[in-house]
Amino acid sequence: MFMLMIFAEDSDCLMTEHYFTINAKPGEVPYASALAIAAGGYSPELSIRLSDDIKPGLTINGYVISNDITIARIISQSIGVEDFTGRTCFERSKIDEVLTLCERVIDGFLSSEEVMFGVQLSEFGTIFKRRITIADIALWSLIARNPSLQKSFCGLFNVVLEDCRFLKAHMMVGKFVDKTIKPQIREKQKDEGKFVDLPGAEKGKVVVRFPPEASGYLHIGHAKAALLNQYYQQEFEGELIMRFDDTNPAKENSHFEKVIQEDLALLNVIPHRWTHTSDYFDVMLEMCEKLLREGKAYVDDTDMETMRKEREDRIASKNRCLSTDMNLSLWEEMKKGSERGKQCCVRIKIDFESNNGALRDPTIYRCKPEEHVRTGIKYKVYPTYDFACPIVDSLEGVTHALRTTEYHDRDDQYYFICDALGLRKPYIWSYSRLNMTNTVMSKRKLTWFVNEGLVEGWDDPRLPTVRGVIRRGMTVEGLRQFIIAQGGSRSVVMMEWDKIWSFNKKVIDPIAPRYTALESIAIVPVYISTPIVVEEVQVPLHPKNADIGNKRIWHSSKLLLEQADALEIKSGDTVTFVNWGNIKIISVERSQDVVTQIHAVLDLADQDFRKTMKVTWIAETGSSVASCIPVIAAQYDHIISKAVVGKDEDWQNFINYKSVQFIRMLGEPALRNVRKGDIIQIQRKGFYICDHEYQEKSMYSGVESPLLLIYIPDGHVKDNTKLKQKSDSEPKAEHQSTANCTSLPTQDALTDVCKLYEEIYAQGEVVRLEKAKNAKSEESMAAIAKLLELKKQYKEKAGIEYKAGQPPINNSSLSSQDVSSEITVLNEKIKAQGELVRIEKAKNPKSEASITAIAKLLELKKQYKEVSGREYKPV
Incomplete structure (x- = not known):
């Protein structure tokens, strides 16, 4: 493998942190990649190898990437200049969107015209004012091949041409050199700087080691260390030692040795030797x-x-x-x-x-x-x-000891001990510790979350543990590419989760089979008046990858749509039903703000799909083989609400107690074939990993177990806003807990208001039941009137508006902030434990896990009653 260094263009850019293997054929230099290299202050000529005898593309750890835009994206992310990759979440999201569109042009799925005329540019020609980003580079590489687009987008075309940073790139490609503004001539400096050079490293002779303490589960920071060591071992065809540091007998635990071995197996890290310091x-x-x-x-x-x-x-x-x-x-x-x-x-x-x-x-x-x-x-x-x-x-x-920069002050001590004992000195190579936002990496803090029951265990998808991120859908290859893209950077920064998930998306997108599932709330039937024979049809599981196989879908005269899609449909519209064709809408029936049913006719002869609304659907056939299955989708949010908790701040004030949401859906029949650990895409919703397979009705309980899916973030900003959460700058439980409780002046008033609170809750259930039957019936109207009267009485006696989930508290006995905070925490724990009970019972209601979960739920409710003086009531 040709090991290529990206060399600095001048002495102001001396770096040792960016290294790739980029190959290209003469006359076919990847334009966007060359421009991205030049933008970072590096030399395209010394960073791209030209030869007719090599496979073109970027090689990272043996994996070849051929898409020019993808290569440019990786280079820009590795260089890590915010002006180039995006200063804010919004900018990074916008840049990612444009890059994805450009990648599709290179892959042949879109035309340059479609992308260029669909992107909004500033008056300066670039996406953001007075600044060239990697997205502008990608767009420019498209119009560089199209004279017509160069005229239409002359602003963007000229602003890149006039930037002297890109002269070397244009010269290497052999285009537009005469139009590029030449930089002022100055003395040429020696080309220096390379990604990672392990001094004295020789093929077949490099020995590295990964030495964790066997006192806990590995987290993503450990994963970086393990994968970096593996990377250099493989690059130099050397040896990797897995050593348990057991110098502290109080912390060493044989159980955790097994845990670490399992975690490394999940990461596909296979050492040549297992040793112990002992x-x-x-x-x-x-x-x-x-x-x-x-x-x-x-x-x-x-x-x-x-x-x-x-x-x-x-x-x-x-x-x-x-x-x-x-x-x-x-x-x-x-x-x-x-x-x-x-x-x-x-x-x-x-x-x-x-x-x-x-x-x-x-x-x-x-x-x-x-x-x-x-x-x-x-x-x-x-x-x-x-x-x-x-x-x-x-x-x-060991020839090369890889350690995080926090050990830098101990390097002299390390070498002194070797000299004092007359030992051979390995070379110490430092890299930055991996710090992630909105989480905790401390073993003590992670243990607290587990012991407090705020998470399901060490494999909870919200935790940064290896087991947690893999259960959430992180692939080893995605994690590996993310780590390699960081390279050997010594810059200590807080990494946002969207970066790692965007790498993961690129791994799973080409291979994840596509399925359909509809949110269960107010599903809308679509009645097709065209005569249709119920039939089974085979369609591809992936629109671009035939190797994934096919799935069975059914056509019938009754189709099911999501309420959100139905609300967008109007009479006379032509709507494209994915995997079938165009359907002409005859009428849309509504009740208040809800669509109740739609009538339509087939219009399969109309093959114009360019401007039609696209919807996913499921056929209702009445056949058990083609029947839908229940699906529960778990959406997890950050475990810590604030991106970076200050040193002087109490991290427990920023715990996100509402960090999981469960969405019930109706899944197409083909989802019966999804197995635990499978990564799929629910069309128009995102990627998911199967946490529990669907099971037919049990002969013992007569209950079917739903398919349990966990949403996999894809790196877009929207992932972090799907769950409603409080402001990052506001502490949670301790400082806001009193807002969740209504304080009352006397015991008599408390008794009356508590009674009213429970009556309102009960009447609310009556209203929901009556509205489900007929929202306009006399019974519904009477129930609503009674509910409003009860709320009016509550306001008169309590002095404030009724708010669900904020029960009154007796000032005389429970007025302290500590008690009210405890009630809030218990309330959130009960909710989380209740969801866990439902999940475990869906798997096996008689299992030990179910019984344990139920026992813990009852204990939490008991604690709630002891503190608040009343039974727990779900909202």
């Missing part, structure tokens, strides 16, 4: 003793607070000059785990006056007479991670 405990004991004998380390019994203060003030410990005999004597006490030994630690002598705090005689051994999961009670002393890491790296033959 495999080298005997060797490290000898090395520590060697340092003590040589006077390079000392035993220190200074208490923790004093030691911390001395290190801050750069004061040498009183024990720094202990004799060798005294050090060895105390060392023996430590190894025995005696009371005297437990007061001591071993520190290595480096430089207690150093500006780098990591060099101020760091601790290398501690006395911990605790049982170790692998070695039992054999050892009473354990090395620190900082001491063990360089030793084990060297002994295991």
